[in-house]
Amino acid sequence: MPSPPLMPADPAPAPLAAGKVVEIYQQRTKHHFSAYAAGPTTLDWDARPEPFRHFSGAPTFPLPLADAESLASPPLSPAVADLAALGALLHLSFGLTAWKSLGPDRWAVRANPSSGNLHPVEAYVLVAGVAGLADGLYHYLPDRHALELRARHGHPFAPGPALAIGLTTVMWREAWKYGERAFRYCQLDTGHAMGTVRYAAALLGWRPVEQLRIGTDTLAALLGVDRRDDFPGRRADVSHEEAEILLALDLGEGVADLAPPALRTVATLAEWQGVATCIDPFPMFRWPIIAEVAQATRRPDECPLPPIFGPLPPVQPAARILGRRSAQRFDPNQEMGAEQFAGLLQLLRGETDARLSLVFFVHRVAGLGAGLYLLPRGLWGRAMLEGMQAPGSAPVSVTPDGLVRLRPLAPVELRRVARSLHCHQEIAASACLAVGMLAPFAPLSERDPAAYRDLLREAGLLGQLLYLEAEAMGLRGTGIGCFFDDPVHEAATLTTPEFQSLYHFTIGMPVEDERIETTPAYPALAERPSP
Structure with a gap:
């Protein structure tokens, strides 16, 4: 008996345009009186994602804390780019500002606020020509107020002295609690982090400059977050860090022109080290639309979009930045x-x-x-x-x-x-x-x-x-x-x-909860930088 003729397969649907993906995501993740946006049906607070990522095997360098008394107004001249200034910048931008406890629960408060105190933003520092640090890429450890050397650069990213801040987001930290709306919150937290860098840099006489030429893929290569083997885990969407933005610091004499091809060369020639620690060993839910909207909104090199930063608001003293709650x-x-x-x-x-x-x-x-x-x-x-x-x-x-x-x-x-x-x-x-x-x-x-x-x-x-x-x-x-x-x-x-x-x-006007106990952010460290 002859075989029936093969029916032609249905053609695969054409992929949606990136703009359509964004439109669908924005509409789908709206809250309505009748229903909230899709999120987890249960939460185990004892198994929430790890808030502090480390790179095992990467050497660590402690930093001085900010001296809040001396950082009350802009300096007459820009600060020298050294360990003390870099420590102050990172303390005021991403560091811990206190520990809180209520009964058996204990949590950290940071200079950069975050949705649900989940802190998806990770901060990296590109260093060239700074005394006390080898040229390279460093990952900031807010729980220790220290840097870990993620990549050593034989070819510096810019003529020294030069510093740049790279921001990434671990989107699973927000998705664990907020489900599909997490992409929104990660971008809001990135904006908050940009603001903290801006305020901290002003107290040092520095200025962050958004690097508009650098696209998402180039930034991912520069920060090493595209190195899949360095981010092990049961699921890539859980361990992944999304490259967000690069801010070069104007230390008083402008910033070097950071060209995408040159930065890719820096990443290719770098000596990489360290393996990222686990964020969540037992993730329970999947939210594929987060990866879809992330892909749709990544920018190419030389993207024509304008900068986000506008006029600098009034400078705020360090004590106020550290006291923000x-x-x-x-x-x-x-x-x-x-x-x-x-x-x-x-x-x-x-x-x-x-x-x-x-x-x-x-x-x-x-x-x-x-x-x-x-x-x-x-x-x-x-x-x-x-x-x-x-x-x-x-x-x-x-x-x-x-x-x-x-x-x-x-x-x-x-x-x-x-x-x-x-x-x-x-x-x-x-x-x-x-x-x-x-x-x-x-x-x-x-x-x-x-x-x-x-x-x-x-x-x-x-x-x-x-x-x-x-x-x-x-x-x-x-x-x-x-x-x-x-x-x-x-x-x-x-x-x-x-x-x-x-x-x-x-x-x-806040009403304080007197049941909550507040303790210092870094009790093991001196509360002022080294002389």
Whole structure:
């Protein structure tokens, strides 16, 4: 009997365009009143991912701590690039600032805040011509305040003395708790980390310069995170570090031109050493969409996207940077002063290249009625305002400070709305104010999908500014990554789908939990740098 003819196989579906992947991810990872974005159904807090990664076999070099008393204002001249200055930079950017304990639970607080205190960001330092350190790539150990030599460079990355900070994210640390929304939080944390580097460098007279020419693959090679055998584990998505951004430090005389081919040569000729420790030996869930959106948003070398950094905000003293905390509860009776709020608005309006506009949930600000307000920022914000003022649109009311009155609400109703929109969290209702950050998502991510990372990072960078400005007011801030995305737009009466809410923040008077004990960050180290 003859065999039936073979039927032609169905053609494989065409891969989605990168911009479409970003659009699907943003929509799929929204929280709704009816359902949260996909995440784990159970959490074993005793088996959470390892927060401190080390490279076994890599030599370790201890660093001096920052001297908070001497680092209270910018220096008259840039600091010399030595171990003391590098130790201060890393302490103020990524180091531990305290240990907290409540009963049997003990956890570290760091200079760089993180979603859920899970800390996906890893920091690397490229060193050339710095006394006391061989030229090479170092990984920072925040638990020890030390560097470990990951790769020795026979061919320096730049004429010395030169320093650069490379940031990666271990996305599984966030995915373990937050599931598919983890990519968002990793980018927000990257933005916060960029902000901490910025503030720390200012106290040394240095300036971080974003290296726009360096694409994701080149950075991964330079930082060694593409060396699969150096990151063992049962699953690659758990052990993997995603290359994020490279910041060259202007030490007072500009920065060298870091060209992608030259950096690839540095990586190829380097003497690599060390094997990464395990992040999670028994991962329980898989979130493949995280890898898909990461792939879709990686940037090529010579990417034309503009930098994220804008004008430098006021320099903050080291003691304030090290004393920054995230509030857990707010005093519902505290009012923010009119001058404090006006100063904050002036600082926020000064970011002329900003892509994010802000929705304020004003609970208690002297001289300002309770309700929702919009602060348009940059060219995109002005375009949004012009659309609201177009013929045929409802008239808009603008305050002398440039705030657009969206909705006046009675205080009780506003507290209910703010609490509901922020995943029913009381902290959004008891703060002096809450802030939602609106980004021109569709126009930028469709044109260049890598811009999605930049928008989230800009939100994190803005969050770091709000953290330290709140501390300067004698108040405290807290970032909120959990909110109901589309209902936020509805509450703010925004009908255009082009803008998406990416991050929220609250500022108020903290109520301390007296049950929590605070102990020094590095009890085994001297609390000031070596002479």
